[in-house]
Amino acid sequence: MHLTQDKDYRFPEGFLWGAATAAHQIEGSPLADGAGPSIWTRFAHTPGMTLNGDTGDVACDHYHRWKEDVRLMRELGLQAYRFSVSWSRILPGGTGRVNRKGLDFYSRLVDELLANGIEPLLTLYHWDLPAALDDRGGWLNRDCADWFAEYGSVLFRELDGRVKKWVTLNEPWVITDGGYLHGALAPGHRNRYEAPIASHNLMRAHGAAVQAYRAEGRHDIGLVVNIEPKYPASDSSGDLAATRRAHAYMNEQYLHPALLGRYPDELAEIFGDAWPQVSDADMRQIRQPIDFIGINYYTRAVTRADDSWPLRAGSVRQPLGTYTETGWEVFPQGLTDTLVWFRDTYGDLPIYVTENGAAFFDPPVAEGGRVRDPLRIDYLRKHLRAIHDAIAAGVDVRGYMAWSLLDNLEWSLGYSKRFGIIHVDYGTLERTPKDSARWFSGIIGSHGRAL
């Protein structure tokens, strides 16, 4: 038996170490230089939609401080940086006229990353749909596949070659469950009939963007999904069925169409008469070959049957569990299980862990500029070890992006949750690397040996 302290956690040569952010959460200045509003600009300015009415008007002011942020990434020795582009900076009306100043912001950012030896991973869509397209039905309008392919093509033409790892969508599950079923996220709909239509159209748009990339691009493109492994609370038939429904709804609903060309059977059971008929042509468009999958992992769910709508499944708090500030159980084994499950279910497609991290109640910046975040270090260490275990089991994991580079706007929770390895003072906008950033830097420098 290996005692943990003497196990060698060295990662494979070429493993890509980085951190992740998203446009709306860090940039600020949402309407600068000709940009159009997004559904998040609109949602956050709608009274009651976000904690304390927090908006992305300033956020981390990355829109002006991007050079300093790249310098911080270099100082930490990051090899890669995952970020997203705000669609409505590029196409203020969602389609048609290109806003050159919007393109220039991202072109300069990419050049600065490359000049500092940092590989960009670009996410086309991280939830901030142009408001002009929402006015035309947004993800409920089948035309969204063409809109998204047009937007992607503008970026492919401008950046491909400098950007060699592209992501179409970040977490279609959250976009749909949050934005169309439960209404906690923009555009704030709560509709059992809309949710499956939005899901299906998002995946059609993913397929259309991959097809557009194959026509314009020469490098790699993939999809990012959040996976939350489901463990039955008991072996009762009710809990086992609920666990199966929850797994299909969150974890298979998007990977099955993207990689197998079909939806899991449980979805018709969950949505009943609201589950739409889908054509074979649609399923062929969705199942475009991709070069990698991005998996965002935070926690697991011990699952039991309940009367929740429409899933009839809920998670059970673990009395002996450790929980983060967002109420997520710290369960690193779930990441190993998720990576092995993906390989066993979908095959040897390369995997990047494109998000992993935790919000804990960090202390204020102490004298001398230290932010002690031991719980975050413990979380990251355990999850990196969990990835190493999956690699040892033969899973082809190519990289890890810590969520997040910076404390930032946690959507409807506003600025109340800090996920960053770098502290941001929202008054002064001063950045202070936390202990976790220094620790992560050492892990990267030792290729994981120091884990």
Ligand SMILES: OC[C@@H]1[C@@H](O)[C@H](O)[C@@H](O)c2[nH]c(CCc3ccccc3)c[n+]21
């Ligand atoms: O909540 C932290 C981050 C967000 O700031 C990112 O924008 C987003 O990509 C993102 N996704 C998740 C996982 C969503 C999730 C967690 C647990 C259960 C269900 C869904 C966590 N996060």
